[in-house]
Amino acid sequence: MSQKQDAGDSLYRKDPKVYPRDVQGRFARLRTLAVLVLLGLYYILPWIDFNGHQSVLFDLPARKFYIFSLTFWPQDFIFLALMLIIAGLSLFFVTAVAGRLWCGYACPQTVWTEVFLWIERLVEGDRPKRIKLDASPWNVNKVLRKTTKQILWISFALWTGFTFVGFFTPIRELGHSVMTLQTGAWETFWLLFYSFATYGNAGILREQVCKYMCPYARFQSAMFDKDTLVIAYDEARGEPRGGRRKTDDPAEKGLGDCIGCTLCVQVCPTGIDIREGLQIECIACAACIDVCDQVMDKMDYKRGLISYTTEHKLSGAKSQVLRPRIFVYLVLLLVLITGVLWSVNNRVLLRADLLRDRNALYRELPGDLVENVYTLKLINMDFKAHNYKIEVVDNKDYVLFVSPELQLESEEVGNFILRVQAPASAGRGSQKIDVRLTTLEEPIIERIVSTRFLLPFK
Amino acid sequence: MEHPVNRRWSMRQRDWAVVLWIAFLAAAAGSFVLFGLVNPLDMFGQWVDEYDIGVRLAYGLVFAFLYLLCLLASALTMFMVRTGPARGHVRGKGGRAIPKVKDPSRSNPDLDGENWQ
Numbered sequence: 001m002s003q004k005q006d007a008g009d010s011l012y013r014k015d016p017k018v019y020p021r022d023v024q025g026r027f028a029r030l031r032t033l034a035v036l037v038l039l040g041l042y043y044i045l046p047w048i049d050f051n052g053h054q055s056v057l058f059d060l061p062a063r064k065f066y067i068f069s070l071t072f073w074p075q076d077f078i079f080l081a082l083m084l085i086i087a088g089l090s091l092f093f094v095t096a097v098a099g100r101l102w103c104g105y106a107c108p109q110t111v112w113t114e115v116f117l118w119i120e121r122l123v124e125g126d127r128p129k130r131i132k133l134d135a136s137p138w139n140v141n142k143v144l145r146k147t148t149k150q151i152l153w154i155s156f157a158l159w160t161g162f163t164f165v166g167f168f169t170p171i172r173e174l175g176h177s178v179m180t181l182q183t184g185a186w187e188t189f190w191l192l193f194y195s196f197a198t199y200g201n202a203g204i205l206r207e208q209v210c211k212y213m214c215p216y217a218r219f220q221s222a223m224f225d226k227d228t229l230v231i232a233y234d235e236a237r238g239e240p241r242g243g244r245r246k247t248d249d250p251a252e253k254g255l256g257d258c259i260g261c262t263l264c265v266q267v268c269p270t271g272i273d274i275r276e277g278l279q280i281e282c283i284a285c286a287a288c289i290d291v292c293d294q295v296m297d298k299m300d301y302k303r304g305l306i307s308y309t310t311e312h313k314l315s316g317a318k319s320q321v322l323r324p325r326i327f328v329y330l331v332l333l334l335v336l337i338t339g340v341l342w343s344v345n346n347r348v349l350l351r352a353d354l355l356r357d358r359n360a361l362y363r364e365l366p367g368d369l370v371e372n373v374y375t376l377k378l379i380n381m382d383f384k385a386h387n388y389k390i391e392v393v394d395n396k397d398y399v400l401f402v403s404p405e406l407q408l409e410s411e412e413v414g415n416f417i418l419r420v421q422a423p424a425s426a427g428r429g430s431q432k433i434d435v436r437l438t439t440l441e442e443p444i445i446e447r448i449v450s451t452r453f454l455l456p457f458k
Numbered sequence: 459m460e461h462p463v464n465r466r467w468s469m470r471q472r473d474w475a476v477v478l479w480i481a482f483l484a485a486a487a488g489s490f491v492l493f494g495l496v497n498p499l500d501m502f503g504q505w506v507d508e509y510d511i512g513v514r515l516a517y518g519l520v521f522a523f524l525y526l527l528c529l530l531a532s533a534l535t536m537f538m539v540r541t542g543p544a545r546g547h548v549r550g551k552g553g554r555a556i557p558k559v560k561d562p563s564r565s566n567p568d569l570d571g572e573n574w575q
Contacts, residue, residue: 016556215534218541243565261562261569273557295562298569 017134018207018271020117021127021263025290027104034105035114043159046166051383058168064411070344071411073381075351082340089336091216093329095223097321099230100284103217109209110283112160112202113269116153123149127266153203154195161195207270211281221280226311227320231284233264233275233306234314241275246299257301264288264306274306350386351379352437354418354451362454368424370455376416378437380408386439390418393434393448398422400435420453427455473536481528488524493517 048055050068057066065072065080072079094101103110124130124145136142165187166174177183183191201209210217224230238258244250250257258275265273267287272279274288292306310319357373365371380386388406392398401419408414420433431453439445467475498516563570 212542215538218538245566246568259566259569261566262557262559263562265557265559266562271557276557295569299566 016271018269019127019130019266020269020287021266021291022121023267023287023290025293027286028290031105031110031114031285035111038106038111039115043163046163046171054170056167057170060168071381071383073351073379075379076347079340079344082336086333086336086340089329089333092223093326093333095220096225096228096323096325096329099224099228100217100220100282101229103210103220103283104285107283109201109214110285112198113206115156116202116206117269119152119156120149123152153199157195157199157203158191160198161191161193164194165191207281207283210270210283217280217283223325225323225325226317227323229308229310230278231274231282231286231289231306232278232309232311232314233258234304234309235275235277238275238305257296257305259295259299261295263291263295267291347381348445348447349380349382350388350437350439350445350447351381352435352447352449353377354435354449356451362456364424364456365421369421370424370426371419371421372453374418374420374451376402376418377413378406378408378416379413380411382445383410384441385409385412386441386445389438389440391436392420393436395433397426398433398453406437422453422455424455426453428457430454473540477529477532477536481525481532484528484532485521485525488528489517489521492520492524 045056046054050066053066055066055068059066063074091102120130124133133142133145162174162178163171168190169187174183174187177187178191205213237256239256240254241258241260242253242255243260244253244255262273264275265271267290268274269285269287270281270283272281274282286308288306289308293303296303296305312319353376355375355377357375360373363371363373376390378388386408388408390400390402390406392400399421401421402416404416406416418435432450433453434448434450436446436448498513498520
């Protein structure tokens, strides 16, 4: 390290820039598939319509979240919280079973970095060419390549930011306002901010995010045990490492199976040497497995010098997939998922709130009748318009009058005045009544709300 | 007779004390600002009318929520800083050396010809 780099007291060592080498193989194909599926969903979903609205839309101004056939209202916030807990638990479960599977294949950081790397490779070539280009003086070729790369990166980042905002503002309208340069202040801000974040994280920071910024990377080791799947180098088989010809007998030369080609280091997106043992920087992308297997094939050695394995397996012990913690995570996860699915499925698509009129307790009417007045707030959470019938459960004494008429368009919120009359002989003081609301249309949606009906004490 | 001296706190105890205290201050400031702008009864009155929670409980609940949120942020910050690279990392102390790489085919002539370059 140069004198100049040593100066200063920055917290972090200036690591050399990582130029990950392109790699092909089983796990690289799996990652490509993950990238295509996940980013495909991200970029295409907002353009697909469902039931007359955008398939996934978080409509913040209207406070409604649309996810395919489901609409979540602010009152359904509990589902959102539960879904986040499910996501967290799934992460714990997957981590306990298979290590950092999330980091290697599904994390947005990995997925977008992969795309930015594809663009970089397309324009500047693979690792050696990129190193050479960066080291070379500025000339026409370098300017052209760097500019092309930046233009592609920025366009892709802007498209990403646009799509992101498209999950919150109907994307077709957004597209139109972007084309005519009429986006609102917040839309513009988030579009640019998310584009900038994509560009910065996937284009510039890359492995630094995983190494220094990601909290999951720090605490995932708490979920690890000796039976968790990790990527490891089989030291007993590989060492001592050294160069050789294919025809050489390693035993004769006193060598292990590692030929010291350093390809595992060159493909590593975080720039570590997996042969040094399990490291916190390893995001378990398995690029080193792919490339090492290729080298082993080339040398006619057995594959798997670097492989997905467990600490127990490496030490010769038996590895167990089913362990107490796996059971605990799994049971919790299943209970939560079943609970959420059940309650989402059995959600009553009508919400009703009955608020007593605060101005008067009750009103005495001619004919020995007593009247209470309520405000009835109804939310029709269904996709269809409905007419409703209202009655007091199991009590014919009470007569109800509602104005205006009890009908709501799909997803409409309505306020009504409800007057309830009962003979003074119905009781003394406060009476609990259950008010039932039912749709006139099939299938019947029913909701019962309880309230108090006040009568004189005389 | 020796004058009694309090035992020094361990680093972890100090961390937690700071986290608890700073989160408390931040939550207090947050509550001031929030309730300067919003009437607590407006926040709850709409949906939980049947339980009239009253002003004090509303203040308390919001403060507790903000405190929890600030605690979470502080504790996570503490964790990230404490588990981060050690001091002197910049001068190459602690941590591993930067791995060396070389041309794969230099000492392994059989790897030549592939697109390793």
